[in-house]
Amino acid sequence: MASGLLGRLAGISRTFIAGLHTEFQLKTRPKEPLHLVTGSAGFSKTISQSPSFKQWTFGDDAYFVAKNRTADVIGVADGVGGWRNYGIDPSAFPKSLMETCERMVREGRFNAQAPATVIAASYYEVQQMKTPLIGSSTACIVALHKKERRLYAANLGDSGFLIIRDDEVVHRSQEQQHYFNTPFQLAVAPPSQAGLVLSDSPEMAESSSFDVEEGDIILLGTDGLFDNINEDMILDCLSKMKDQKESEVDVQRTAHHIAEQAYELSFDQDYLSPFALSAQQRGINLRGGKPDDITVLLARVSSFSSELDV
Numbered sequence: 001m002a003s004g005l006l007g008r009l010a011g012i013s014r015t016f017i018a019g020l021h022t023e024f025q026l027k028t029r030p031k032e033p034l035h036l037v038t039g040s041a042g043f044s045k046t047i048s049q050s051p052s053f054k055q056w057t058f059g060d061d062a063y064f065v066a067k068n069r070t071a072d073v074i075g076v077a078d079g080v081g082g083w084r085n086y087g088i089d090p091s092a093f094p095k096s097l098m099e100t101c102e103r104m105v106r107e108g109r110f111n112a113q114a115p116a117t118v119i120a121a122s123y124y125e126v127q128q129m130k131t132p133l134i135g136s137s138t139a140c141i142v143a144l145h146k147k148e149r150r151l152y153a154a155n156l157g158d159s160g161f162l163i164i165r166d167d168e169v170v171h172r173s174q175e176q177q178h179y180f181n182t183p184f185q186l187a188v189a190p191p192s193q194a195g196l197v198l199s200d201s202p203e204m205a206e207s208s209s210f211d212v213e214e215g216d217i218i219l220l221g222t223d224g225l226f227d228n229i230n231e232d233m234i235l236d237c238l239s240k241m242k243d244q245k246e247s248e249v250d251v252q253r254t255a256h257h258i259a260e261q262a263y264e265l266s267f268d269q270d271y272l273s274p275f276a277l278s279a280q281q282r283g284i285n286l287r288g289g290k291p292d293d294i295t296v297l298l299a300r301v302s303s304f305s306s307e308l309d310v
Contacts, residue, residue, distance in 0.1 A: 033146035034214060036072040036299040038065050039252030041259040045224070045266070045291045059293030061222045062094040062137075064102035071112035073105045073143045074297045076159050078222040080136035080185060093126070093135025093188065100125050101141065113209075115141040116154035120202035123186050136187035136197070139205070140173070142220055144212065144301065151212050156205035157183035160226060163210055164217040164238060169231050171210050175223075180282050183223070216301040219258075224292035227275035228262040237261065255298035262296075265289045 044059030056062055060079035067073065077094035084090055100122035104110050110118050119139050126133055138157025145152060153161060153173060160173035176184040178198070187199035212218075217238060237258045265271050266289035279286035 031149060032303040034144060034149050034212065034301050034303055035067070035146055036074065036144050036218065037248050037251055037302050038072075038074060038297060038299040039248055039255040040065065040295075040297050041252070041256040042293070042295040043224075043259060043263040044293050056098060057091055057095055058295045060090040060094065061224070061293040061295040062091065062098040063220075063295050063297055064098040064105075065297070066102045066105040068105055068108050068110065070108075070147075071105075071110070071143045071145050072299075073101075073110070073112070073115070073141065074218075074220055074299060075101055075115075075139065075141035076220055076222050076295050076297060077137040077139045078157065078159050078183075078224075078293070078295075080187075083135050088134050090135055093133055094137035094139075096126050096129075096133055097122050097137060097139060097186070110143075112143045112145045113152050114154075114207070115143045115152055116202065116205045116207050119154055119156065119186075119205055123202045127188055132188060132190070134188055134190055136185045136199070138183050138185055138222070139202075140220060142218060144218075144299075149212060150209055151218070152207075152209045154205040154207050156200065156202065157185055158223040158226075159221065160223075161218060161220040162231070162234065163212065164219065164235065165213065165215070167235060167239065169235070171208075172231075173208065174206055175226075176204070176206060180279065180284070212301050214301055214303050218297075218299040218301065220297040220299070222293065222295045224266065224290070224294035225259070225262050225296055227278075227290045227292060228266045228273050228294070229258070230274050233261065234258060251298055251300055255296045258298065259294050259296040262294050266291045266294070 042058030063076045065074050077098050079090040079094040081090045101118050138159045140155040140159040142153045155173045158175040162169050163171040184200040187197050189197035269288040271289050273289045275290040276286045
């Protein structure tokens, strides 16, 4: 009888030790690398209810989605429409800037922990083009370091991004403005206007980083988005995104819904938009939405692999 008791005690001990070992393994096991399931959408203010036909652009906005072994990276740039008055296509500069950023990411010429450096490198490469590319734009780039499970961002101007967790905005980038409706911007001016065109150094981009979790949502957009819908409206659009295994098709659908709502409100003259509220705070009597190009990049942080992932 004593031997039977000892046997049962030994069995319990082995089970207990095995449980501790399993728990230790679970706590010490490296977490799965994260990636972004991304969708993009937007509208040009000059095309009624229709997206731009140029790849990677919506009007004078441009964007990119790219990845390499280390990081998933998304970015937007908003061209300065005033160049059109001088016979210059305002979309050419931001499109070239974003294409150069995308190429550098794909080629691995990119430090995921310092996305401001790829903005600077791309800007200087555009400056050195044999045929000068005249224009200006803002720039915002967000990089998810897969193994670190950390988001690194750089923002120059009034484009920006949100991080949403559990239906709350837990982080928002700060826009950079010289004065109302005049954001920080990168620029390449013709020799005749050297020193006369507003141009900021890429090193002035605001850099930030933030630990992310599976299921977090990243929303990146140009000012055409944030000037026309507020955070509560965005959260309402995102409220249906609950499934961590949500496909790119579902993310794409939600991105389009957000962009479409911003587009419709931008032409509502009776709507008290975030842009109008900001103007009123500065003593400017303004009401209504702000017609503008709108670009939305929506990404869900996930550890699940997907053939549809960009």
